[in-house]
Amino acid sequence: GAVVSQHPSWVICKSGTSVKIECRSLDFQATTMFWYRQFPKQSLMLMATSNEGSKATYEQGVEKDKFLINHASLTLSTLTVTSAHPEDSSFYICSGSTGGPINEQFFGPGTRLTVL
Amino acid sequence: KQEVTQIPAALSVPEGENLVLNCSFTDSAIYNLQWFRQDPGKGLTSLLLIQSSQREQTSGRLNASLDKSSGRSTLYIAASQPGDSATYLCAVEMDSSYKLIFGSGTRLLVRP
Numbered sequence: 001g002a003v004v005s006q007h008p009s010w011v012i013c014k015s016g017t018s019v020k021i022e023c024r025s026l027d028f029q030a031t032t033m034f035w036y037r038q039f040p041k042q043s044l045m046l047m048a049t050s051n052e053g054s055k056a057t058y059e060q061g062v063e064k065d066k067f068l069i070n071h072a073s074l075t076l077s078t079l080t081v082t083s084a085h086p087e088d089s090s091f092y093i094c095s096g097s098t099g100g101p102i103n104e105q106f107f108g109p110g111t112r113l114t115v116l
Numbered sequence: 117k118q119e120v121t122q123i124p125a126a127l128s129v130p131e132g133e134n135l136v137l138n139c140s141f142t143d144s145a146i147y148n149l150q151w152f153r154q155d156p157g158k159g160l161t162s163l164l165l166i167q168s169s170q171r172e173q174t175s176g177r178l179n180a181s182l183d184k185s186s187g188r189s190t191l192y193i194a195a196s197q198p199g200d201s202a203t204y205l206c207a208v209e210m211d212s213s214y215k216l217i218f219g220s221g222t223r224l225l226v227r228p
Contacts, residue, residue: 006159032214043205043218044160093159097214105216107152107160 002028004096006108013084014116021079021111023094029074030096034105035067038091050077084115118143120208122219129196130227137191137222139206144184147209150216151180151191154203163204164191196226 003026013019023033032051036044048064050056050071058064066088068080077096081088091112095105119142129135139149148167152160164173164180166189172181179192189206203223207216 004159034215043220044207044216046215046217049213049215091157095160099214104150104162104165105214106162109159110157112157 002026002096002098002106004030004094004106004108006092006094006111008111009109010112010114012114012116015085016083018080018082019084019113021081021092021094021113023077023079023096023108025075025096025106028096028098028106030077030106031074031099032097033071033077034095034097035069035077035079036093036095038093038110044093047079081113084113086115089113089115118146118208118210118217120206120217120219122204122206122222124222125220126223126225128225128227131196131198133196133226134192134194135196135224137193137204137206137224139189139191139219141187141189141208141217143210144187145210146184147211149180149182149189149206149208151178151189152205152207154205154221156203160205193224196224198226198228200224201226 005024007022035047047062048056048058056069071077093110095107123138150165151163166182177194182189203221205221207218
């Protein structure tokens, strides 16, 4: 099956700093990529949808100036958490879709962010 | 607004049992429904995808059914094994936007 990688797998940072998380589709071209956030023992909540070469579409309640998403190529999307605060600590998961009539999303392994 | 609910929230069974996980959704106008597995601290693995025109899909010991009109899906796991222990998530796609709405998951523990 299609493989999606994320880097880093975990990161600890100080409050006020910015953190960049990379999401790569390794063996397919992801025309659309998604970013999710998952708090402990809760389900995944969609943060934003990004299409290659265009601006991301953010879900209601997600601050686009705080969570910067770039989808510069068909195999790479990045999420930058700017001026991170402890409440941003979470598990961030990306997924990629090849498009087409049958949507199948392939998920990355996730990135654990801890903001001190 | 679509809401996806999974029951039970947690389940513990002895090895070898057959079990059923339930997923319900409030808006039946779905595009497709997917079942995923998530191991602790890990990403998601897709198990089965059922298109809106289908009633079930099978993969190995897993069988997923879909009843759109009643807003329900079930995931049947035959002859459960300790390696099946994980959280199982169902998610619906409402239209061709590819956006998935997830349930809260069922945490499954299969005891040796």
